[in-house]
Amino acid sequence: MPAVLVLVEHEGGNTKKVTYEMLSKARSLGEPVAVFVGDGLDAARDGLARHGATAVYAGTGEGWSNQLGEPLAGALEAAADRAQPAAVLVASTPGGKDAGARLAARKGWGMLADIVDLDGDLVATQNVFGGATTVRARVRTGTPVFAVKPNSFPVEEAPAEPEVVDLGAPGERGYDNSRVTDQVVQEQGGRPDVAEAEIVVSGGRGLQDPSNFALVEALADALGAAVGASRAAVDAGWYPHQHQVGQTGKTVSPQLYVAVGISGAIQHRAGMQTSKTIVAINKDADAPIFAISDFGVVGDLFKVVPRLTEEVTRRRG
Amino acid sequence: MKILVTVKRVPDTAAEKRLDPGDKTLDRESVETIMNPVDEYAVEEALRLKEKVGGEVVVLCMGPASALATVRKALSMGPDGAVHVHDDALHGSCAFNTAKVLSAAIRLIEPDIVLCGSESTDARTSLVPSALAEYLRWPGLIGAKQLEVDGSTVRIQRETETGHDLVEAEGPLLVSVVKGINEPRYPSFKGIMAAKSKPVTDYTLADLGIDPGEVGTAGATTEVVDFAPRPPRQAGQQVKDPGDGSAAAELADFLAGHKFI
Ligand SMILES: Cc1cc2nc3c(=O)[nH]c(=O)nc-3n(C[C@H](O)[C@H](O)[C@H](O)COP(=O)(O)OP(=O)(O)OC[C@H]3O[C@@H](n4cnc5c(N)ncnc54)[C@H](O)[C@@H]3O)c2cc1C
Numbered sequence: 001m002p003a004v005l006v007l008v009e010h011e012g013g014n015t016k017k018v019t020y021e022m023l024s025k026a027r028s029l030g031e032p033v034a035v036f037v038g039d040g041l042d043a044a045r046d047g048l049a050r051h052g053a054t055a056v057y058a059g060t061g062e063g064w065s066n067q068l069g070e071p072l073a074g075a076l077e078a079a080a081d082r083a084q085p086a087a088v089l090v091a092s093t094p095g096g097k098d099a100g101a102r103l104a105a106r107k108g109w110g111m112l113a114d115i116v117d118l119d120g121d122l123v124a125t126q127n128v129f130g131g132a133t134t135v136r137a138r139v140r141t142g143t144p145v146f147a148v149k150p151n152s153f154p155v156e157e158a159p160a161e162p163e164v165v166d167l168g169a170p171g172e173r174g175y176d177n178s179r180v181t182d183q184v185v186q187e188q189g190g191r192p193d194v195a196e197a198e199i200v201v202s203g204g205r206g207l208q209d210p211s212n213f214a215l216v217e218a219l220a221d222a223l224g225a226a227v228g229a230s231r232a233a234v235d236a237g238w239y240p241h242q243h244q245v246g247q248t249g250k251t252v253s254p255q256l257y258v259a260v261g262i263s264g265a266i267q268h269r270a271g272m273q274t275s276k277t278i279v280a281i282n283k284d285a286d287a288p289i290f291a292i293s294d295f296g297v298v299g300d301l302f303k304v305v306p307r308l309t310e311e312v313t314r315r316r317g
Numbered sequence: 318m319k320i321l322v323t324v325k326r327v328p329d330t331a332a333e334k335r336l337d338p339g340d341k342t343l344d345r346e347s348v349e350t351i352m353n354p355v356d357e358y359a360v361e362e363a364l365r366l367k368e369k370v371g372g373e374v375v376v377l378c379m380g381p382a383s384a385l386a387t388v389r390k391a392l393s394m395g396p397d398g399a400v401h402v403h404d405d406a407l408h409g410s411c412a413f414n415t416a417k418v419l420s421a422a423i424r425l426i427e428p429d430i431v432l433c434g435s436e437s438t439d440a441r442t443s444l445v446p447s448a449l450a451e452y453l454r455w456p457g458l459i460g461a462k463q464l465e466v467d468g469s470t471v472r473i474q475r476e477t478e479t480g481h482d483l484v485e486a487e488g489p490l491l492v493s494v495v496k497g498i499n500e501p502r503y504p505s506f507k508g509i510m511a512a513k514s515k516p517v518t519d520y521t522l523a524d525l526g527i528d529p530g531e532v533g534t535a536g537a538t539t540e541v542v543d544f545a546p547r548p549p550r551q552a553g554q555q556v557k558d559p560g561d562g563s564a565a566a567e568l569a570d571f572l573a574g575h576k577f578i
């Protein structure tokens with residue numbers, strides 16, 4: 001069976017779930033082979049093995065970092081030269097797309113981004129135009145590179161005993177002198193990223209005041225969810241713009257999307273209507289968000305949300 | 318400093334977009350078009366850079382003849398001139414063809430820095446800036462939410478999940494900027510009038526030495542197999558809260574039924 005390369009998305013060896021989603025998918029297409037770049041391989045190895053990686057190509061130590069597109073693309077290239085894969089999967093995150101695009105440009109291959117499905121003939125499915133249209137597309141040139149949207153494939157465990165293949169020193173990249181000189185961490189309460197989370201709880205103008213985002217955050221924490229926001233809430237300065245969901249914000253496709261005090265304007269829906277399950281809390285029974293919600297509560301969010309947080313905490317606890 | 322900024326013509330964000338059933342490319346003629354919104358931030362950043370370090374700002378756009386309106390729109394914000402690459406053979410180009418064509422034009426223009434938007438609203442693939450840096454064999458700083466130039470070093474803040482990274486490189490280089498990096502200016506009346514007489518150089522594929530077979534639908538690295546409208550979502554159950562928040566229990570039942578709790 002041909003290899004299918006999966007670029008490991010991780011932070012210091014703490015592997016992101018999308019990696020396991022890609023490994024699970026890769027197993028249905030061929031031999032899943034992980035490509036790991038940067039520090040933390042020891043921490044990551046067990047998880048990769050448990051999710052079916054039959055080999056791990058590793059670029060670790062001096063000169064290897066998973067923070068820049070170039071060493072990542074270089075690692076994928078070196079791994080592809082050895083493994084001759086049928087396809088390369090990267091996460092549809094800014095870093096994953098950057099690495100994949102550089103690889104494809106360098107090799108003269110084709111790449112499809114933001115894919116949500118992939119069949120045995122390597123025909124990929126993408127949601128375009130804000131989720132209004134589904135496109136099936138394929139790569140015509142070279143080895144196909146796919147950027148996979150988080151939450152597209154179920155995670156399946158399939159223990160394997162991967163051989164670790166050291167990629168040696170990174171290749172010479174004379175022209176690329178870019179480097180990361182500092183990393184600034186502003187705490188986010190340890191919540192998942194809105195673009196990748198399995199559950200997203202979003203707040204809108206109905207919250208009436210920035211301090212009321214605490215209600216949304218409490219519900220998100222009870223559910224283990226990320227916090228999103230409508231543009232109205234972001235433009236009012238209530239929540240940082242990297243949390244904005246919609247046409248001019250992030251496109252999310254979580255298992256569960258909870259809209260709190262959001263009317264559901266078309267531009268907002270464009271960023272979340274491919275969510276698997278949608279629930280909404282809004283006091284206006286005619287709010288357009290209800291037309292796409294699997295479960296809607298018509299009511300005052302200030303009454304409903306705290307009770308819901310209590311219920312969730314009680315039932316989970 | 319010679320500053321180049323790439324701008325793309327896209328369908329209006331509010332417009333209904335559709336694919337042409339014939340060649341399965343985006344039907345760009347049936348809808349209102351605008352300059353890709355993120356590119357306004359790139360143009361603004363280019364102008365601010367020029368105000369700081371001097372030099373000139375050149376706009377680069379690949380798109381059909383009608384994309385000239387987008388070029389003029391960009392020029393009305395203040396750049397000095399533009400290059401418009403158009404050629405019938407470019408219709409249907411994929412992200413990599415586009416980057417290849419832009420890179421060929423950039424080699425002729427010889428800027429010190431290239432600014433791109435982070436993504437286009439129609440494709441939203443974000444592949445062009447990375448592929449472009451690769452074809453140019455230049456450093457590419459992707460996703461700048463702040464940019465500063467310090468001598469020959471360009472430093473950006475790049476957003477991360479938890480904060481930001483500082484990334485730097487020496488030019489010539491490419492930077493893609495995200496929405497919110499600045500507050501794009503509105504073109505003044507004077508700017509709009511001046512844009513009409515600013516120089517726009519037209520390049521064809523022949524000018525760039527690119528074989529038409531390599532680009533457009535013929536040379537695209539990807540192809541659409543088929544497409545269909547997504548079935549509209551159906552509204553599910555709706556409950557009315559009596560006023561005390563007790564409907565939360567029913568919502569919790571629904572979430573438990575779907576194994577979320
Ligand atoms: C080019 C363009 C791009 C855009 N991009 C985006 C985008 O990316 N993302 C985005 O979100 N928007 C975007 N918009 C804006 C969009 O059109 C809407 O204006 C915006 O989504 C509205 O946000 P909202 O639902 O929070 O506010 P509103 O529309 O004001 O809705 C607030 C809702 O809260 C409800 N509410 C009020 N009080 C309570 C209460 N006590 N309890 C329960 N419910 C209550 C109200 O009934 C109402 O439905 C864009 C617009 C344009 C023109």
Ligand SMILES: Nc1ncnc2c1ncn2[C@@H]1O[C@H](COP(=O)(O)O)[C@@H](O)[C@H]1O
Pocket residue numbers: 323324325326353355356359377378379380412415419432433434435436437438440441442443444445446
């Ligand atoms: N046809 C084009 N002409 C000029 N610039 C483009 C073109 N296509 C993409 N770009 C640039 O690349 C950025 C990202 O676009 P995309 O990769 O299509 O999401 C845009 O914001 C533009 O700056």
